[in-house]
Amino acid sequence: MNEEKDKTLVKRTLRGNKKAFEMIVRNYQQPLLNYIGRMVRERELALDFTQEVFIKAYASLRSFEPQYKFSTWLFKIASNLVIDHWRKKKIPTVSISEPLADDGAGLTLDIPDEKPSVVRKMELAELGKRIEQTLDQIPTALRELFVWRHVNGLSYEEIAEIKNLPVGTIKNRVYQAKEMIRRLLEAEP
Amino acid sequence: MSCLKIADLYGYLEGELSPAEMENIEGHLDSCQKCREALAERRLLSEAASRLPDLEMPADFTERVMAAIIPARRRLPVWLVATVAGLSSLMFLILVAVISGEENLLTLLARLNHSFWGYAKNALVLGAKLLTLLSLTGKVLISFTQPIFRGLSVLTSLLGPGGQAFLMIFTLVVFIILFYFLSKKLMMGEKT
Numbered sequence: 001m002n003e004e005k006d007k008t009l010v011k012r013t014l015r016g017n018k019k020a021f022e023m024i025v026r027n028y029q030q031p032l033l034n035y036i037g038r039m040v041r042e043r044e045l046a047l048d049f050t051q052e053v054f055i056k057a058y059a060s061l062r063s064f065e066p067q068y069k070f071s072t073w074l075f076k077i078a079s080n081l082v083i084d085h086w087r088k089k090k091i092p093t094v095s096i097s098e099p100l101a102d103d104g105a106g107l108t109l110d111i112p113d114e115k116p117s118v119v120r121k122m123e124l125a126e127l128g129k130r131i132e133q134t135l136d137q138i139p140t141a142l143r144e145l146f147v148w149r150h151v152n153g154l155s156y157e158e159i160a161e162i163k164n165l166p167v168g169t170i171k172n173r174v175y176q177a178k179e180m181i182r183r184l185l186e187a188e189p
Numbered sequence: 190m191s192c193l194k195i196a197d198l199y200g201y202l203e204g205e206l207s208p209a210e211m212e213n214i215e216g217h218l219d220s221c222q223k224c225r226e227a228l229a230e231r232r233l234l235s236e237a238a239s240r241l242p243d244l245e246m247p248a249d250f251t252e253r254v255m256a257a258i259i260p261a262r263r264r265l266p267v268w269l270v271a272t273v274a275g276l277s278s279l280m281f282l283i284l285v286a287v288i289s290g291e292e293n294l295l296t297l298l299a300r301l302n303h304s305f306w307g308y309a310k311n312a313l314v315l316g317a318k319l320l321t322l323l324s325l326t327g328k329v330l331i332s333f334t335q336p337i338f339r340g341l342s343v344l345t346s347l348l349g350p351g352g353q354a355f356l357m358i359f360t361l362v363v364f365i366i367l368f369y370f371l372s373k374k375l376m377m378g379e380k381t
Contacts (some may be wrong), residue, residue, distance in 0.1 A: 025254050030246055054254045127237040150238035175199045179309040182234055
């Protein structure tokens, strides 16, 4: 997504051009659904939330500060919606700025000696499906970072801007999420 | 060199390390089968994760969002609103003319062309009586602006009844046009 193009569309929307905001919606509806859908795991709810993100963005468009990326601003709105949802449903959320229970252990190399490598047994597409299934089993805060990094293709810097945390912390947590997924896949029969 | 840490593996895969660190890791990978396997495994995992498919988006989603953002509101036609606003403005001008004038509105109307006002005469007489009452109240309240009204009175007295009628109609048209364009300008999100 083009940063300058986004800012032009925002300006045009603020001048009352409905079509400009429609273009914003078209550009970001898929990335937002990809993120929200993997967070809430209910299709209709994910569509409602995606719509809600655009409604909130439209209502508060004047508060968008052009020195930031528009995409990260949108993902921040989406993230707040998702976190509110988890809180309402009393799904435990772990702050990614706090150390996780298995912190440290998750970052040591653990190579099986005799067992055949689990990922070799699967084709890439099949592996993707399995990864999708294991997403539910990793902490929500880590899942969010994993999805942003690998599904939405955001950089560590962009994720750090959304979460307002140091880049190093974000990297560490993304690695941790990937290791958790790998171990879950390894544990599959 | 001992086996690599997880962070080193991911850092290496994503090219996040310094050239010296990359070189060290490559040196170790050349001699360590376990780390090569660990790296290959994580590479495959990252690749598969980055190829997760898009979730299915309904074809009409954009339209749905736009409809929710700018709901179709039941509104009066702009021309009707503009006409009502223009008439209100005209009534206000008549009030000012009556307040500032030497004669009351009934006399003023009587001097206008009867055929032009024929249809609205009864309604206007009723409205004029009300305005006369209001004008009396207004005269008390705005006595301090008397010099301005005197000036207006002189100006209006220069015009004949036809001129006054023309001025009023002209003002009404100007107000309708002005209101029409302003109403379009002030409606955010309505412009296409």
